[in-house]
Amino acid sequence: MSLTTRLSLGACLLVILTVLLRARWGHDLLYVAIPLAIFFGIVAGRSIAASLTALRDSARAIAERLPPRLPTSNIPEIVAVAEALKLTDRELAERFAELRREKAEAMAIVDAMMEGVIAADSRGRTVLANRAARELLGYGPWAQLPELATLFRVKAAQEAVATVLAGKPLYDHEVDLDGRVVLINARPLNEQGAVLVLHDLTEVRRLEEVRRDFVANVSHELKTPLTSISGYAETLAGPEMDEATRRRFVATILSNTQRMIRLVDDLLDLSRIEGGRWNLARVPVDLAAMVQDSWSELSSKAAARQVHFALECVPESVRAFVDPDALRQILGNLFDNALRYVPDAGHVTFRATYQDGGVLTSVSDDGIGIAAEHLPRIFERFYRVDPSRSRDAGGTGLGLSIVRRLVEAHGGRVSAESAPRDGTTILCWFPDAPREGPLVT
Ligand code: ADP
Numbered sequence: 184m185s186l187t188t189r190l191s192l193g194a195c196l197l198v199i200l201t202v203l204l205r206a207r208w209g210h211d212l213l214y215v216a217i218p219l220a221i222f223f224g225i226v227a228g229r230s231i232a233a234s235l236t237a238l239r240d241s242a243r244a245i246a247e248r249l250p251p252r253l254p255t256s257n258i259p260e261i262v263a264v265a266e267a268l269k270l271t272d273r274e275l276a277e278r279f280a281e282l283r284r285e286k287a288e289a290m291a292i293v294d295a296m297m298e299g300v301i302a303a304d305s306r307g308r309t310v311l312a313n314r315a316a317r318e319l320l321g322y323g324p325w326a327q328l329p330e331l332a333t334l335f336r337v338k339a340a341q342e343a344v345a346t347v348l349a350g351k352p353l354y355d356h357e358v359d360l361d362g363r364v365v366l367i368n369a370r371p372l373n374e375q376g377a378v379l380v381l382h383d384l385t386e387v388r389r390l391e392e393v394r395r396d397f398v399a400n401v402s403h404e405l406k407t408p409l410t411s412i413s414g415y416a417e418t419l420a421g422p423e424m425d426e427a428t429r430r431r432f433v434a435t436i437l438s439n440t441q442r443m444i445r446l447v448d449d450l451l452d453l454s455r456i457e458g459g460r461w462n463l464a465r466v467p468v469d470l471a472a473m474v475q476d477s478w479s480e481l482s483s484k485a486a487a488r489q490v491h492f493a494l495e496c497v498p499e500s501v502r503a504f505v506d507p508d509a510l511r512q513i514l515g516n517l518f519d520n521a522l523r524y525v526p527d528a529g530h531v532t533f534r535a536t537y538q539d540g541g542v543l544t545s546v547s548d549d550g551i552g553i554a555a556e557h558l559p560r561i562f563e564r565f566y567r568v569d570p571s572r573s574r575d576a577g578g579t580g581l582g583l584s585i586v587r588r589l590v591e592a593h594g595g596r597v598s599a600e601s602a603p604r605d606g607t608t609i610l611c612w613f614p615d616a617p618r619e620g621p622l623v624t
Contacts, residue, residue, distance in 0.1 A: 299381035303331040408439035449581040467617035477514035504615040516582040524550035549606040
């Protein structure tokens, strides 16, 4: 029953009661009825007021996202308002949950970005910095970041911040942040702060330098034999010369041509591996057989210098899961080097054994060895300890880098152990070791 109906009914009932009582006993009961009406009015008013206060408190609680304490009442108007508030509370809770989810998603995306993102509010306070930005600036995930104006220690970056805080956008501003090359793009946000995007270009710049060095190295490596060929060819084209000199000149031209062919072959191999065009076809192979094969190609050269070769596989039938062509190339390069750097009557040993779920191989020699300062760099392209000695011995400076690339393409790793005059050992570890099953030869 609605509030208005109840009040009207109450009033009617009071009037009827007064008329009846007056007719029955003839007393004028108005003196009784009026205080009674006032009493009931106060009781009813208090109950309604209590419900309305509870409704007001509930509305406030909902606004503050606290659990509302809605009144229970049998007055339909109060019940209807309470129901409406309950619905509002539920809808707000859903909206807030959705907003929280969307915010979390947006934050996860910003956090996963490769670029560093920093946002500042209208007062220049840093309000957001994603993982990449924190790493770049050396802050931990939960560290409080200073204001944008003092965030960078480098002057060029501080100037960039000043520009954006002055309301001007900034495009592709390259700065050096403690040894890292960083590209800054920044935008003011309609007088509500600014957002900065930091792009770490260190690796890109390093690769550009590597490429420049590579082109310079290749040009240099080709120029030397080409200059020599050109000089000797010019002389040959000149006036008559004796047969012995002519033969010597032709031999020099030939050896320079072969050197260039070796270099181009190595470069092609390297570009095939690095370009992902050497598709490894891994099969189980018997290492001892493959090693014997590879060494036999160099055996006449070794015999001429009385270099001894030993093969130590533990167990004898040790197997590797490798691409046979790649393994041939690896062994060829390592044996070539060993032969190049051992003295006459020196020793070369190939060892293999199962280790760490794969196969560990090593090629050792008792040659000139490598000084400690050169050891970490010998797998780099064109790195040579003694460039002229390497060239004279027919080296291209690419042999070990090809070995490393091929081993790594198998998921393996390479390392070197050496000491001057004590010889050198190059270790290659290949993952997976098929101890059983058919072999491919
Ligand atoms: P290279 O064609 O010059 O041999 P590599 O890439 O095969 O080029 O080797 C790089 C350098 O590492 C060589 O120039 C040489 O100085 C050193 N090196 C490689 N293998 C040996 C070895 N077995 N003994 C001594 N030095 C070696």
